Amino acid sequence: MKFVKLHGTGNDFVVVDARALDREWSELAAVMCDRHFGVGGDGLILACKSDRADVRMRIFNADGSEAEMSGNGMRCLVKFAVDGGIVAPRGDEFDVETGGGVLRVRITTENGLVTSVRESMGPPHLDPREIPVAIEAVAPVTSLEVAVDGHRLDVTPVSMGNPHAVYFQSSPVADYPLHDIGPLVEHHALFPRRTNFEVVRVLGRDTAEMRVWERGVGETLSCGSGASATMVAARLRGLVDNAMELRVPGGVLQLEWDGEGDVILTGPVVESFRGEWPA
Missing domain, CATH: 3.10.310.10 (Diaminopimelate Epimerase; Chain A, domain 1)
Incomplete structure (x- = not known):
């Protein structure tokens, strides 16, 4: 073959x-x-x-x-x-x-x-029932508390056809204990189909950096759907404008989303x- x-x-x-x-x-x-x-x-x-x-x-x-x-x-x-x-x-x-x-x-x-x-x-799916997330809430849910191993994470749940939980922090993403926290978020009871987990630092209105723990894989050097979910979550929170350069360990991706319709990834x-x- x-x-x-x-x-x-x-x-x-x-x-x-x-x-x-x-x-x-x-x-x-x-x-x-x-x-x-x-x-x-x-x-x-x-x-x-x-x-x-x-x-x-x-x-x-x-x-x-x-x-x-x-x-x-x-x-x-x-x-x-x-x-x-x-x-x-x-x-x-x-x-x-x-x-x-x-x-x-x-x-x-x-x-x-x-x-x-x-x-x-x-287009992103933001209804908790479609992501899915085991909560009753009106979309979009920009802030969801996830408690894991003594950490209380404020994440934004997004589906790009697959589930994502996007976490924003002010410190470099390279410092985050992703291999410890990632599997706990992936298998958290709030996510009945498990979830991908992105850790993001916004560097400006058009730039951010990301690491990702992928459902069923572990940490990867990049994730296109995770990058798209990050674009959506960042814009929903008012952190970026309609276009963004996203730096991942494997390189650079370009994202576009104006708040409606399809997310564009290049x-x-x-x-x-x-x-x-x-x-």
Whole structure:
């Protein structure tokens, strides 16, 4: 089974053309994503047939659980599909079906290969029932107290097709004990489907930095849906304007959201290597 390893700002994925394949994808994801005994990656992405768009993305986390959405993962899928001839877009835009709905992407190419993608991440879901969060409240909930291990965290819950809890602090994000607190927030009873957890420091009206603990993965170098949720949460709290540069350990992402409609995420995508899995 042939695969391509790609990454978007260090958030790395194994990508497979699954249009004519049938495997136990959940089990295979856990094995292939193992960084010691497998290919290594934050997730496994499948390029599938779609009746609603040019291509459909399925994504499995490194623990084998299936996720609804990944912004960085979608850029990897887009590059895989266009560079590999699965999709031949008219112009520079086409549609991708995801667990979060059908989303529009716009590609930038160099020497015939995709180098970056501007992607619609869809509108944020702010109703606690849709995120989901186990509370009764009117949307949006900009401040939710989460108590973990003696810490009382004031988070903003957002769904970008998958759940996020965004925590703002004034100190550098590099100093935050993410490996201690992250898994406790992910599995907190307030989040019935678990949650991704972002730690953010706003540096100005158009700049912020973020680290992320991803549901089913752990800390990653970047998270596109987490970046989008951070843009939404920061604007809801009045901390940023309509566009923001977000610095993550794996690089820099550009976000746009004017308070209504779709969040727009733009970032680079890189192919690391190709291989063949013995299965």
